[in-house]
Amino acid sequence: MIPVNEPLIGKQEEAYVRECLHTGWISSSGRFIEQFEEKWADYCGKKFGVAVSSGTAALQVALGCIGLEPGDRVVLPTFTIISCALAVIYNGGIPVLADCDPHTWCLSPEGVKDAIDREVQAGNAHRLKAIMPVHIYGHPVDVDPILELADTYSLTVLEDAAEAHGAEYLAGRTGGSAAWKRCGGLSDLAVFSFYANKAITTGEGGMVITDNAMFAEKARSLRNLCFRPEQRFLHTEAGHNFRMTNIQAAIGLGQLERIETILEKKKAIGKAYGERLSDLRDLMLPIEEPWAKSIYWMFGIVLEEETGINASQMAQRLRDKGIDTRPFFLGMHEQPVFHKMGLFKNEKYPVSERLARQGLYLPSGLTLTESQIDEVAEAVRNILT
Template sequence: MTSAFVPVNTPLLDGNEAEYLAECIRTGWISSEGPFIKRFEESMASAAGRRHGISVTNGSVALDLAVHALGLEPGDEVIIPTFTIISCAAAIVRAGLVPVAVDCDPATWNMTIEGVEAAVTSRTRAIMLVHIYGLPVDLAPIIELARNRGFKIIEDAAEMHGQTYRGAPCGSFGDVSTFSFYPNKHVTTGEGGMILTDDDALADRLASLRNLCFQPQQRFIHEELGWNARMTNLQAALGVAQVERLPRTVEIKRRIGRLYDSHLENVEGIRRPVPRTNYADNIYWVYGIVLNDDVPFDAKEAMRRLAEKGIGTRPFFWCMHEQPVLRRMGFMLNERHPIAERIARRGFYLPSGLALTEDEIARSAQALKEILA
């Protein structure tokens, strides 16, 4: 009998999710006006040590609003990692700004102070810090540079719910921070996002932008174009239940990482995630694998072979400086970032969802061993 397919992600919804959703339905509060919205915003802000949380429809829109609200001028440059999701560059381009890409560290897959320093020009106005896969960016030197130069900081903590940097919560750094609540995140609302800030005026502006810039004194007269980016009470109800169990979620994720490590410890031909740095322990949002150069196939072929064995996978991010849409727009032409280019082609991640069983981890690891043999 063929074993069941192991999906790359299955969320865990075994807390108060059903109870809170039933309350929404029972009371009729299913729109963006319901009481769970404020509860979710306050709980996320509290978890990250922030004053304000502004819930939105997804993590990409969170970045759009966060960049727009900072009031940067057209043509200003924003430094970003090339190894990230398109949402980061898209938010910058849509705001009339210029994305400037930097390469990543080969071990943590995050942007580095050396890369950022080399990318600074007279037009640099902001840095978008993006924490990748399980370990945060080494923040202290980059934040020091930003403060010394007067640069704004956007912290994309989409993958870092519950993670810390030197003991301080990810999402607590920078002028604005953003989270995503897609089903593969440590806190999920199905779709959804959040912007966090300590700035009262900026929080008010973000709340207005996500609500079409309606005016309190005359609702349907608009001084500025905003977004309809409101989260629903149903989504927020899920979020409240998910934040309640966040410490347990982090424990589960780290246990998944340890189990994969034990199965793959002596396997040749791969680079596994770094378990810890001097500033953070890996939270294993996903369990990423990078094939060594002596493996005679790339990530795409490895994923195909794993799929044949019933194992779900996902590729690593594709570099921003190699994105056709951005190159057609004239951004990041003739650039090379060899570390990111290599891991984009030779990296993928194994099943990493919270509902993953020990048997599924063992099966996934064994399948990887077999395709490498």
């Protein structure tokens, strides 16, 4: 079976992990934690990094930094992982959904505008606290118009860059001072996942990055049970044990040292699939907007309805040929768990609904060979023609 992803662990990671084992620095203290935090934040153009145990934990901590009151609203895409909506709920807030852009599959600025208008009309303007753009499958969200909306309504912007390590966005392109910036470095606060299928991995892991010293301090406290330095076992706030270990950070640091090679390989896979599949009219492939440099974290395809084949049928046919795939996200508004909570009932987001039914992603891991790409592309072509 050609896997969707396989992590590629290098010699440097091995050497750093061995150092942890030999020196005994295996818990959440040690030199690799600090170095990984510093270097990752710096790579993304931010001052502070707070490493945690997963991307999901990072979202929870980041929303904890914003400090939601019960009933506060956070606008986020319906087309994302459940971690985003759950983090809002676990922090006492209410997720407000928005549809995504049909070409980039990322949170659309128009969708955000609609969501905000809906809340304003419902008399909830004062409860709006934040917007969470999620960069999908390696392509950046068009963040500038979202930052403008955030400015208008005094909202904090929290990027979820779990799937877009090193992806770039041309910020300020309408204002005359355009500059390429890395995802995660575009807003007040950002989170990453370093799960094993991410471009840079620590096995399990995540990070919150920010320029805001108060957010950083709060994030450090929240990840470590809100112990107080002056009186360790006296707690005035509720935190979590979301600490990352030195061993995980050692793997992350080793990976970060060769991030350029890793991202080149990702982009090469994206280009190779593009070359082999772009003539198939029944297939929508990932695009790269002129204001974006995608890392093609996962190579998604969306089948036109005219093919008579949906994503799960395509996945089954590819599996029969020894090729593994993953379905696209199912929107948050279609999740029974949220309907049970009384959320999102009867809400409709047509772009996300279509992507959920017609979209899937192909093997895109760092160990993928040229001949495997040929095999996958050929299999897709044979099914469609």
